[in-house]
Amino acid sequence: MGKILLKSVLMQNVGEKPMRKDVLVDGNKFSKISDQVSPEMAGGAEVVDCKDFALLPAFYNGHTHAAMNLLRGYADDMELSKWLNEYIWPFEAKLTDKDIEIGSRLGILEMIKSGTVFFADMYWHREQTMKVVEEMGIRATIGVTIADNLMTEEGLNANFEFLKNHTGESERVKLSVMPHSVYAVGEKNLKRCIEMSEQENYPLHIHLSETASEVENCIAQYGCSPVELLERLGGLNRMVQAAHCVHFSDKDMEIFAKSGATAILNPCSNLKLSSGIPLIAKMMDAGVNIALGTDGASSNNNLDMHEEMKLAALLAKVQGGAEKLPASEAIMMATARVAELNGINAGLIAEGKLADGLLVRLDNERMVPCHDLISNWVYSADSRSIDSVICNGRFVMRGGHVDGEEDILKEAESCAARLAGR
């Protein structure tokens, strides 16, 4: 790993005006950010002329199912039970190791192209996805998914064993214990997951209060909401990353905020599946930690964190006033907040942080005029503004191109066509 000098790149700190800086990447970290990095310090660095670029934090996707990219557009505009029973589950039942590898590669390509360098993934055949993350140069927390209704006792034990041994973890790839939900995992195995998270220091990642019926059924079965159930089982704490959190009562918000757990909101998916609008403004007022994810491509239908960031800001404003969730805060939910949760020292462009970031084109018409760089980025730009993506001190996309993308697309198209019987 070498050095990269981002020469005279535009940056903007919260509350300040945009300014030009030299940014030195040394190994996998930002080692120096100053008006001018000295030639001695930058010795041996590849110099990148950044007069047309801003340097902005890369995205960290707090919740997705990467390999489901194979199902993009396979079933839309229909209600949840038909969608799941007649389309999604039958398609998923056919997926082999190789399919997951191909689907994960498509998902990761899409994430890189839209500026994402990390994802928390809940799916199956995890070792395939882990392999592809290593290969493509980004970061991930890969879930070891637990679902009573879909697994034998043997399979469950094997998963817990896998977690116990930290199998396959590396610098960029970590594991997480992921009980699917309170409706797919019973009390006994929820407790095992909670213990595993505590003992081995894993994030506990779970779908929580996504739909009104999930909450109703939980109350019918357990006499309490999903949030209260997790609390009762001793499993609601700072390690918890709860995806969706659309149907929180006032009491749920209070309990959740006190626990230090984080709600990973996926507003595009929640709206598209008609699950509900997450109560972002109210959750913020209640002190709930909030971060963002995309969910899978079969319900979104992309993995673009920029869209989630803008939509989250718009929803917070319409709920709580135009001042709510300003651009600088919306960025945090899509970047540093997710990184921190997953133990990654990144998400801010600062000396000593891991060198993840985006070179964003200032000569893209949606970044003009530049009254406010951050505002343009959050409210106006889309993925077309992104020129290059840096992860762990290396370019994973450069000039809009990712190595091998043509082959990835061809393989994904033919794999998906075969699975769909086209």
Place this chain on the structure above:
Amino acid sequence: MGKILLKSVLMQNVGEKPMRKDVLVDGNKFSKISDQVSPEMAGGAEVVDCKDFALLPAFYNGHTHAAMNLLRGYADDMELSKWLNEYIWPFEAKLTDKDIEIGSRLGILEMIKSGTVFFADMYWHREQTMKVVEEMGIRATIGVTIADNLMTEEGLNANFEFLKNHTGESERVKLSVMPHSVYAVGEKNLKRCIEMSEQENYPLHIHLSETASEVENCIAQYGCSPVELLERLGGLNRMVQAAHCVHFSDKDMEIFAKSGATAILNPCSNLKLSSGIPLIAKMMDAGVNIALGTDGASSNNNLDMHEEMKLAALLAKVQGGAEKLPASEAIMMATARVAELNGINAGLIAEGKLADGLLVRLDNERMVPCHDLISNWVYSADSRSIDSVICNGRFVMRGGHVDGEEDILKEAESCAARLAGR
């Protein structure tokens, strides 16, 4: 004007599978669409190899303020009255003819880049904008804006005279009478606008029921809602294009639906300014005609019709169920519906229609896999998928590039910086 043959381009009709067609553009129209256009018929045509492209309808932006692109990011994350009084109006007061020309050029460049070939514009210094539309090769309906509080009697008379003479209208540029709103135009001049629309066959374009306070104030002043006021004045009919329509009562919806008027929704702007969420599902159920616009870049903060299309579909679904506003219908709201309202025989890719359309990259990762072209386009793509834009039988963008874009950006940046005192 010559011929263009789009060779073997992917298309998809509603309810059908995607299929390859040859599409012949002759002059400003689609003249032939078939499995294979004969060499005789295509004689003299420029042949474009479209194996990597889909042909999709271009966007028609139902409501914007193009020159406000100069104010993009100038004032965000603040409540409406502060935003208007301290930022937007003082900035606008400084705008000269030349500034409007520069701002319009930036707005139109941005629209072309995101696939838009038409906009309905409500602003000032209209002749500058009209000139730039002609120059850049797209279409527009340019408003002659009427606002009592900002105009002298002389100015008003001059505007009505301008409309009477159809000054500056052409093949691609039409005029429209645009009373700003029921709060900025009194009964007398609203009536003059309505008469002008009837006598000269102009669309009547107005901001309507955008905020709760607009409706409250109207009730206090007139004893009825803005919709009821328009009806009472005899000005609610098929010629009406009402922007926003966020705060419609059940009775408003009933009256509006019966009248045949069209609601132009701008959901990004309405959410960002915290005006409210348009009741899309309910309006659809009530039989209200709906089309889409972006509003101006100071409240959106872009002019991307694709974002409005996806957001409208998501909001309709979360309000009315996942089946509501399917992809094919969402496209119509952003394309043919707007074109039709403005008397343009376009928006569908069909023989005899004006040749407006987009070549969308099938080798963009967000268009893969191609289980459903329309679904990928509406729910997954963004402007990066668009390779080329055709308007009136001519390429206005090709391979992602618009002639002169570099100069347009430089001029806009320096103009905006000067106006902001940077």
